Amino acid sequence: MRKFKYPLIIGILLISAVTYALTSQESSIEIETTTASASDDAGGVIHLNAQSFKQYVFDYEKNQTWKYEGKVPAILDFYADWCGPCKMLSPVLQELQKEYDGKIQVYKINTDKERELASTFGIRSLPTIVFVPLEGDPQAAMGFRPKTDMETMIKEILKVEK
Structure with missing residues (x-):
């Protein structure tokens, strides 16, 4: 019986060490994604996480009713890297951001990285495009939209001309 005692203890210690290493690695990955800030890509499009969303768009933890935080109308693109229509x-x-420079702001939210944010806003279809006017409630459209349709929605919903 003594022959099996030490290998069993060593096995339990190894399993405990591996489990601890994996859970601490998952925690550090989670911390990295939640503390990321807004980033601006080459086209002026800004990528948001939950924290920067609350700062630039809407602080859903403080406010019960919609209150847009931006200075210009916005387009929110809830997307995922694996989504063909999103690509x-x-x-x-990016073209619209450049053409309407200073008149609108395009924000992108990666739903795979910001699951809580996507869940909070009930995002179930990708891409989901949310048009956020300065006054009034936002309006959402699901799926890919050609540029001409986007320009029409910018004009009608956001009340912005080129």
Whole structure:
């Protein structure tokens, strides 16, 4: 019986060490994604996480009713890297950001990295494009939209001309 005692103890210690290493690694990954800040890509499109979303768009933890924090109307793109229509929409949004420079702001939210944010706003279809006017409630559209449709929505919902 003594022959089996030490290998069993060593096995339990090894399993405990591996489990501890994996859980501490998962925690550090989680911390990295939640503390990331807003980042601006080459086209002026700003990528948001939950913290920067509250700062630039809407602080849903403080406010019960919609209160847009921005200075210009916005387009929110809830997307995922693996989503084909999202990939097709991205260059359209970059073009619109450049063409409407200073008149609108395009924000992108990666739903795989910001699951809580996507869940809070009930995002179930990708891409989900939310048009946020300075006054009034935001309006959402699901799926890929060609540039001409986007320009029409910018004009009608956001009340912005080129």
